[in-house]
Amino acid sequence: MAIIERPGTETTPAVVTPQQTLGAVKRPVETKGWREWLFTVDHKKIGIMYGVVAMAFFIVGGVEALLIRLQLAAPNGHILSADKYNQMFTMHATTMIFLFAMPMAGAFANYFLPLQIGARDVAFPRINALSLWLLVVGGIVLNASWFLGGAADGGWFMYAPNSGPVFSPSHGVDFWVLGLQVAGIASLLGSINLIVTVLNMRAPGMSLMKMPVFTWMILVVQFLLVFSLPVITVALVLLMLQRSYGATFFDVSQGADPLLWQHLFWIFGHPEVYVLILPSFGIISEVLPTFSRKPLFGYPFVVFSGASIGLVGFGVWAHHMFASGLGPVSVAVFSIATMAIAIPTGVKIFNWLLTMWGGKLWYTTAMKFAIGLVILFTIGGLSGVTHSVAPSDTQQTDTYYIVAHFHYVLFGGMVFGLFSGFYYWWPKVFGKMLNEKLGSWNFWLMVIGMNMTFGPMHILGLQGQPRRMYIWTKARGGEGLFNFGFWNMVASIGSFILAIGVLFFLINVVKTARSGKTAPLDPWDARTLEWLTTSPPKPHNFDRIPVVHHLDEFFHRKYEEDSAANTMRKIADGEELVRAEEAAADANIHLPAPSYWPIVLATGVGILGLGIIYGVPIMVVGFAVVLFASFGWVLEPSVAEDIDFAPASNDGNTKEIAPLG
Template identity: 85%
Template sequence: MAIIERPAPTASILLRAPVTPSQSMGIVRRPVTSTGWKSWVFTVDHKKIGIMYGVFAMFFFIVGGVEALLIRLQLATPDGKILSADLYNQMFTMHATTMIFLFAMPMAAAFANYFLPLQLGARDVAFPRLNALGLWLLVSGGLILNASWFLGGAADGGWFMYSPNSGPVFSPSNGVDFWTLGVQIAGFGSLIGSINLIVTILNMRAPGMTLMKMPVFCWMILVVQFLLVFSLPVITVALVLLTFQRSFGATFFDVAQGADPLLWQHLFWIFGHPEVYVLILPAFGIISEVLPTFSRKPLFGYPFVVFSGASIGLVGFGVWSHHMFATGLGPISVAAFSIATMAIAIPTGVKIFNWTLTMWGGKIWYSTAMKFAIGLIVLFTIGGLSGVTHAVAPSDTQQTDTYYIVAHFHYVLFGGMVFGLFSGFYYWWPKVFGKMLNEKLGGWNFWLMVIGMNMTFGPMHILGLQGQPRRMYVWTEARAGEGLFNFGFWNRVSSLGSLILAIGVLLFLINVVHTTRKGKPAPLDPWDARTLEWITTSPPKEHNFDRIPVVHHLDDFFHRKYQEDATTGAMVQIATGEQLVRDEEANADAHIHLPSPSYWPIAIAIGVGTLGMGVVYGVPIMIVGVLIILGSSFGFVLEPSVADDIDYDPPMSGGQETKELAPLG
């Protein structure tokens, strides 16, 4: 019985196996298997995380789509009876929230996660475990948001959640509590992800890839991450204020206490407007890759596209009050924001012209990806032009909060963003899954979506200008106008269109199933592509590149395949993509280190989710959440990035489960 034991003599220690850092530190063995569900749940591989982001987003795209269909079904006839007023209000709130926070942002994150390292020539993102944490926080936020459906009703204040209507008196169910917490948690995930991606882009580009030789997709993702870094803190502040107002009796928006409810609107839209660009710029990035590939020509005016993207991001922070033209800001503010809003149309217009001129003089291959990209240009232009009509503030006072606005932003977000994402699906599917999506089904998918989209949202322009306001659970014959082409006609067209649109999206899902089952294996370079992600196998190996590529050109992959003939000036093929990939495999790097999977990201996310539920359901649950977060954080901090041999079973077995990939070639 010693109060303090003396150190044992060296001799006895030597009898034991040598102790290594990770063994003393790792509390549990690392989940190092490369197959089975554990290999997904605990992964830190950016590609697996990207795919999970995609699956998550697609699931919520369908959820949000079903919500939208219910809304359209309710509005197909006057005095619709499908949904009650309460349910309808929840439905449109959650449709927007789901589509923005649980579909659009995660789907952009899916593309960014998967393709950013591949396009940059990197083996992974800068902080792989943070990457996983971002994903699981988002999942946690998404679950909390949607759990509200089953726990007394979802949020019913609209995704803009204007105070005081979002206060405890006016929205007495717990829906808004779940909403604020879910969005906050998902926001933390995005924030973590954005810092990770910024560091990745700035530090992990392949040798020779200067910023101005970086693919436009990476540029747009970079701009988006900066937008997120600066705008998410604002919404977090607003959400914390709202949480305190609802759960802890604060009075930040209470007029009787000398506050001003417009504070919420300013905070919300300082986030909310940049958020619009957060949603659209990734799609711009995608089609800036697709259009050159299928036009067989570099992007027209690369620096203009890049800098217009950056300036859209910058000016995007100075136009938030155009969402508030009717709130009584006073003519000076209204005029300033009106002009700023018109100014943002200029860089957007530059992008449209550059994409159009990229196709000029090209050799256009109408693949499904290309069709969607062209669809984006056309539909986004319509949305952009209607946007100019409400940059004119007096006109906007007639249009805001009517279906004209609904039409506008669905042309921008569905016609713009969703078409861009679908273009990306068709373009990169062979890269991710090694199989070609069926082009014939793709054609049907595209045309049904174009027709459905225009039928759904086109008539909304007319409805809005005829004076049908948004967010109304019923419309009435008394205000519908006379004749054949009244509210009733256009509402029915719109509802019918939404069904066609749904069938279009369904065809995509059918295409995915069909491809997974019977799709033909993709060639290594199916589109004669231009950027680095195609210089490796499809799907890429865990370590992405056998050899880290050295970059000499913008569109380096293309320039490895083609060279300008010195005499004629024509482009002459000197190698196929396939040859290049084989060449890389033959000259693989030895000793490639990759980070090991970890339990802690998902554990922290579970803790954060529990903490969030605790805010609604009481302090004991909060304490459990905090303890989980604390414990997992220490686990996160203490474990080394690379798993120890002892974590493998059996240790040092070699083969598939080695921590270091065997030297290749």
């Protein structure tokens, strides 16, 4: 939204004169209603939309999971056919990873990254909007397959040749390939955007080692994405060319190598698991110090261990392929590299523990989820180490033991981190506190549900339950009380408890929106820059771009060291600090103007993709839209011209600090 902000005035958006672009299309100028959201380039609105989209897909993926557990609860399940079951677990995983986990991390990154580094927006606001809309288009394409002949059914890693035209003749895999390709472009653009933002747009004084850990982890994740996404792009392109245009890449009868897909997929797929977990590590590295009322223990160790997890994460992909006969040298190398990753991860765990050690712990819901992450992720991490031992892994491959492992790290780790973030930052984003009592229900039901669901899977896996088994007979159930059938029933009951836990979160959100109490500006006595502004923040984020002197700048503005008593003395509170910023507000802040082109371009890309399935005429239409939108985009200045070079105000207070694109 384009506004001119002057000291002392409230945030009234100035009216922007419509501007001709391509001689035909005017700029969007709405500041209210749905149009404002559709054409916005404000990183905060985009962040919220990312969150809403991700939450919607979380529910979709969750329902898919519940159907899977219903099918397996009792012998001879008849909820799903074998075919539908295959589609269900494939789409459950795909949805949760690409349409929930990554976008939800993207929501936090989009919203808080500029705030944490003291910037007014991301480096490329329109590309940011484009990423969001491409993600939405990708999600729609992926899920449209349910209604257009059945979804993909090859598992989330979609091994070729099984996913080739011979064994997967329906269009499901085509939709999957295209949906992921589009979502992949979205992530790639997003990652370039965020890296440039972090590297280039930090507030004065904020060196890399004064950045909040959340920002650091997001930076590492974006580097992982920049260098791993192109590899999955290649894999998807090869598969698409084989399925739609008769290429032979995975045609074993022609001499193709069945491991090609596996290598390409996992070179992307393993960095991807760190893409999923590191944002949550970042979130709890903010939450734990705040609620322990201590600085993070060993900040540089947390930062560098995060970076080294990312780096080593590129060299361990083949541990997903131990059972494929790689040969002893490869297996040994990848096995040892995988064990090595446990070291930086362990360093982080100990840093979090030592952060809490001796602190005045404040058990808010956010803190509970953060502690939950530390415990549950450690359990998942330990079973992970058992996979790194190749002989042991050979026994566990494709059993429920693997399913147990990655749900502990992803649900117990990643999802708990994200929920911790919801409770911690909700007052910042919406200006209202989530209900702590409902939050407690939310947390405990999720802890109990998650352990009941995924804990028994360790036992089931070691008893030999295969990973993609869609049905089991009574005879398979075994004898005695604690048999195969019993644990499957426990897991299914657990999954519903888990779902009720999530439901409590949604109830909490609705209740808070209706009648929640207004949040104070600094409800948690927080430490980082995003709290140095109003809640919710103004469109331009900061009235004055902060000058940073410390790690945890906001904390150090509130507290002063009292060397005599060897303690910290409070010298100001958040309200006072924010009011002081308002009084000294910059004049003539210009922000990027809204634009039609991101959403038009994203739609064009979607149509282009559908053309690959449904024929050349649709492709031509899609291409035309993409071309039209690209030129419209290029010819449109990112900041509306009439407010661009706003004249300096008389008090000489004009500052142009955050470069905006």
